[in-house]
Amino acid sequence: xxxxxxxxxxxxxxxxxxxxxxxxxxxxxxxxxxTGLGANIHASVTGTVQEVTKTQIIIEMADTQPDDFEKxxxxxxxxxxxxxxxVVGAGGAGFPTHVKYATKVEGGVxxxxxxECEPVLGHNVKLMEQHPEVIVRGLNxxxxxxxxxxxxIAMKLKHRxxxxxxxxxxxxxxxxxxKFVSDMYPAGDERVIVRELLGxxxxxxxxxxxxxxxxxxxxxxxxxxxAIELRKxxxxxxxxxxxxxxxxxxxxxxxxxxMPVSYYIEQCGGYIEPYGEIVIGGPFTGASGTEQTPLTKxxxxxxxxxxxxxxxxxxxxxxxxxxxxxxxxxAIAEAMGAEVVASAMCKRMVEHNGRYRCDLPGxxxxxxxxILMMKKSGAETVIAGSCES
Numbered sequence: 001x002x003x004x005x006x007x008x009x010x011x012x013x014x015x016x017x018x019x020x021x022x023x024x025x026x027x028x029x030x031x032x033x034x035t036g037l038g039a040n041i042h043a044s045v046t047g048t049v050q051e052v053t054k055t056q057i058i059i060e061m062a063d064t065q066p067d068d069f070e071k072x073x074x075x076x077x078x079x080x081x082x083x084x085x086x087v088v089g090a091g092g093a094g095f096p097t098h099v100k101y102a103t104k105v106e107g108g109v110x111x112x113x114x115x116e117c118e119p120v121l122g123h124n125v126k127l128m129e130q131h132p133e134v135i136v137r138g139l140n141x142x143x144x145x146x147x148x149x150x151x152x153i154a155m156k157l158k159h160r161x162x163x164x165x166x167x168x169x170x171x172x173x174x175x176x177x178x179k180f181v182s183d184m185y186p187a188g189d190e191r192v193i194v195r196e197l198l199g200x201x202x203x204x205x206x207x208x209x210x211x212x213x214x215x216x217x218x219x220x221x222x223x224x225x226x227a228i229e230l231r232k233x234x235x236x237x238x239x240x241x242x243x244x245x246x247x248x249x250x251x252x253x254x255x256x257x258x259m260p261v262s263y264y265i266e267q268c269g270g271y272i273e274p275y276g277e278i279v280i281g282g283p284f285t286g287a288s289g290t291e292q293t294p295l296t297k298x299x300x301x302x303x304x305x306x307x308x309x310x311x312x313x314x315x316x317x318x319x320x321x322x323x324x325x326x327x328x329x330x331a332i333a334e335a336m337g338a339e340v341v342a343s344a345m346c347k348r349m350v351e352h353n354g355r356y357r358c359d360l361p362g363x364x365x366x367x368x369x370x371i372l373m374m375k376k377s378g379a380e381t382v383i384a385g386s387c388e389s
Contacts, residue, residue: 003045003258004294005031005057010094012037017057023049027256028069028233031057039096039297040086042070042233044256056294059258071231078228079145085227086234086297091124091188091217094298097224100214106147108212111197112139112221114155114162115181117188118282121301123238123251124218128155128162131222132169138221139176141228146214152179153218154193184362185284186322190215192362204350204357237295241268243304244275255295261302262291276307277335284323284385288331308335316374316382317343318367321358324385333383342377344370 007014015032025031025043032041043059046066051058072084083098091113112135116124128135139151153166157180170176181187181196191202193215200211208215216224219238226232236254241247246269255264261278265271280289282301289302315338319326326343333340347365349356367384374382 001061001263002050002260003047003059003061003256004260004292005041005044005059005258006294006296007032007041007055007057008038009041009257009297010034010039010088010096012039012096014055015039015041017052019049019052019057021049021051025049025059026070027066028071028235030233034096037096037099039088039094039098040084040233042086042235044235044258069232069235072227072233074231077145078141081227081231082224085223085232087220087223087227088234088297089217090219090223090237090297091300092298094296097216097220100216101142101145103209103214104147105209105212105214106149108146108148108214109198110139110142110146110148110151111193111208111213111215112151112153112218113188113190113193113215114153114159114166114218115188115193116156116159117186118284118286118300119185120242120249120303121240121282122249123240123253123300125159125162126251126253127218127222127238128159129165132162132165134225135166135218135221136169136173136176137229138225140173141224142214142216142221143175148214149175151176152197153177154179154181154197156181156183156187158183182362186361189322189361204359205352234297237297237299239264239295239299240301241265241303242301243279244272244306245304246270246272257295257297259295260291261289261293261295264302265291265304271304274307275304277305279303279305287328308332310337311381312337312339313380314339314341314378316341316371316377316379318346318370318374318382318384319343319349320346320385321349321356322361329383329385338381342374342379344374346370 027046029043045061047059047061075081087097088094242249278289279286317329
């Protein structure tokens, strides 16, 4: 079997390959490095490099795979360990973690994003339930690195088992506390978390650092701990598989980055007929994929959907930053056989540095004006991507 290691698994430019076709590589070996903003990439398996393209390093797996890995070099600081390990945000765009924590937040707050915001996904909840102590240890490391005064674990009250486990793990941690956020989408958005926990309303484009805070996904914190304690590079990923598969919802832990989607469909017993699109990520912000799509550092889910209903009618699109953007909605409409006659953005969308952002995520307005505008343009149906729809 081949694994397909993407050269861009993070914010920034693709990494520069350090291996060539025919090279033997070991699990954990550094195989690509950033040329600017980015993060190191390591081999997730032991094997032979089959091909190096502009976007991927393709490795044929050896018949026998080791449980161990090549360790990152010894470092003089925890932050350097995180950098060597190639840790990036596991729950979002993949911002390099060593860059995020290079800025001190003296007297500020570290927030562990444990909200598990996207519906269906459950691997972060499983991590909290089974290994809450890992998150607590990681937060202590991040408090030390950042100079922050305290840490909060932001989560939803409905995840009671996880909340109890984390509460117990924090019992003797005076600087770490579990905090609850509203059970709504997108409660896991950084700006929503900062608003609900710290009472600071960040403007579109503003980072949590404006509130003297840093936010990190709980799986990211797990990889921080692995880098510091085990000297382990970021080579494995947790994910949730769900939808039209025989097993139903199934959670996979520590899966080699680069494995193709088809492998996980097989591990779930195959498809349930009929089935339609494969979505990589969550229901709201996921993107269309194929059986050949490889696992990356930011892959959170593989969802097999029902076939799209065929609606050969005129459709309007209502896009949203928090939910689904216009390109994704257009792809859905095309798959439905529909004609797009109008499109609009949620009225909360404002332009910031050439990008449209929500000015108040999670607090959605009525969309009557937008709907009537699309109706006047001939739309018979509206596909809405706004988070409260």
